Every structure is written in structure tokens, then in C-alpha cells.
Amino acid sequence: MTTAVAAPFRFFSLQVTRTRRLGPSLVRVTFAGADLAHFHSDGRDQSLSLFLPAEGRTEPAVPVELGEGWFRGWRELPDDVRAVMRSYTLRELRRGPDEIDIDFVLHGVGPGASPTPGSAPAGGPPSPAGPASRWASRAAAGDRVVLLGPAVADNRAIRFRPPEDTGLVLIWGDDTAVPAATAIIESLPAGARVRAWLEVPHAGDVQDVATAADAEIDWVVGTTAEAAIRGARLPAGERPYVWIAGESGRVKELRRHFVGERGVDRRRVTFVGYWRQGLTEEQLREAGE
Known part of the structure; x- marks a missing residue:
């Protein structure tokens, strides 16, 4: 068919x-x-x-x-x-x-x-x-x-679209977003600078990510990365682009952090809710989310 x-x-x-x-x-x-x-x-x-x-x-x-x-x-x-x-x-x-x-x-x-x-x-x-x-x-x-x-x-089902002048790519994903996040990191060329926080339930879920990019990946095991992200010192003037994906409530909170607290231009933030706490995918589709 x-x-x-x-x-x-x-x-x-x-x-x-x-x-x-x-x-x-x-x-x-x-x-x-x-x-x-x-x-x-x-x-x-x-x-x-x-x-x-x-x-x-x-x-x-x-x-x-x-x-x-x-x-x-x-x-x-x-x-x-x-x-x-x-x-x-x-x-x-x-x-x-x-x-x-x-x-x-x-x-x-x-x-x-x-x-x-x-x-x-x-x-x-x-x-x-x-x-x-x-x-x-x-x-x-x-x-x-x-x-x-x-x-x-x-x-239109491709979300990762960093502007040409991007100097630093910032990535967060929970376990549902790890496949997309690692594929993104692997695809980036030499010279690209990446800071990523990826959450997984177990130490055995941590993966080797082969990339030509200058990538710093923090694997967060069995807990959440919000504290690490909020405490991270990021270089100034690097024209950041942010990609965040995972549970929709946490995605929204992190978007508010990057836009409201770090001053990242909202047009340079891609945020995708892959799932929502308390709802099945059928319920999400019925709600139009």
C-alpha cells in the first residue's frame, strides 16, 4: 500500500x-x-x-x-x-x-x-x-x-532550524527527546558549538554521540536537569539558538527560563511538547495539542 x-x-x-x-x-x-x-x-x-x-x-x-x-x-x-x-x-x-x-x-x-x-x-x-x-x-x-x-x-515536520548566524546551540530533552537530540548533535558540522542536557532514567541509557561539533553533553540520570540549566554559565554574545523537547509542561517552563530569565530572543527558541503529563496521545490529539 x-x-x-x-x-x-x-x-x-x-x-x-x-x-x-x-x-x-x-x-x-x-x-x-x-x-x-x-x-x-x-x-x-x-x-x-x-x-x-x-x-x-x-x-x-x-x-x-x-x-x-x-x-x-x-x-x-x-x-x-x-x-x-x-x-x-x-x-x-x-x-x-x-x-x-x-x-x-x-x-x-x-x-x-x-x-x-x-x-x-x-x-x-x-x-x-x-x-x-x-x-x-x-x-x-x-x-x-x-x-x-x-x-x-x-x-513542515522538521523543527530544528537554527538561524545562519547561530554561535551556540543549546539543547534540552527528556528520554522521549533523546533520539532527536542525539541525531541533531551528530549532524552538526565541525566548528558548531553545542551545550546539551539530556535526561535518561538509568546510567545504562547514556549513549556515545559521535559528532564533529564542539559538543558538551551533560547526561542527567534519574533526575531532572532544571537546576543544572539554571546554574549553567553560558558565554555572552554567542547568538544562541535553543531547542527544547519533551514533556510539554517542562518544555514551557524551560522556554520561559531561556526567554524571560536569560533574554534569548523568542524567535530563536524552538520548543516541542512530545507528551503531556496525565494525558495519553489519543487525549492529546482530541485536545488538538
């Missing part, structure tokens, strides 16, 4: 080729398929919608030939048929053979799992794993998915 939707995006029929555990709470799933010849992206934080099979099914059910009405068509499918839709970012695109990687945080799965987005705050009762975490924890070669992704390399 290769039906088009709202350009520059389309559906891609893919299958799992392999998986690799990156840490206690993170797994990388590699996908391939003939459709990837038409997949194009220049963005390192490229947003994607991934459709997984409903419980008990082997292939995801998505609308066919509905153009811009695909979302309504998807919502109207029966509950026991409709594919599970979740938002992710592209970790890497390779050619020859055509493959993409998506990194999944295993919220609520296994002894090393991180807390589930939308669950109670730390210290509250544990929440069951969501459908995407369950799927990723047991994904195997041949498993089928559908991806809603870009057919045009420069598209």
Missing part, C-alpha cells in the same frame, strides 16, 4: 528487519521496505506517525485513498481493527539498502523501564505499558507497520 495523503507526506508500508537494545529503557528498531525509495528528509528531528497493528492483528489497518481526510477515516475504523498511532522522530535514514531507525523508550516495560508518559508523577502507583512500548519490546524481523512520513526532504 502506497497511498498518498496530504503532501508532502504519504503512507509507507514497512517491516522490521532487526532490533538492538541500546540500554535498560531504550530499543532501536530498524525498518525497511520498497516504499522507502520515496521517503526523503533533511531533518534530524523529523516527526513521524507510526501505525502499529491493533491487539491480536498482524498488520495495521489505516485508511485507503482518503487524502487529507485520512485522520477522520482512521478514527472511524472499528476499535478492534483501527491501527494504533503514535508519534516518533526519525533517528537515521540510510541508503543502499534503504533503511530507517526509530528509537523507542520502553515506558513501563521490564525492570529497567522508564515511567510511562501520562502516568502518575514519580512516587505514584506504576502504570501499565502502553501499546507502542509493548510492541517495541517484542518486535521481531518481519513485523509489519505503516509510517506516515515525508516524501519531500524539507517539510
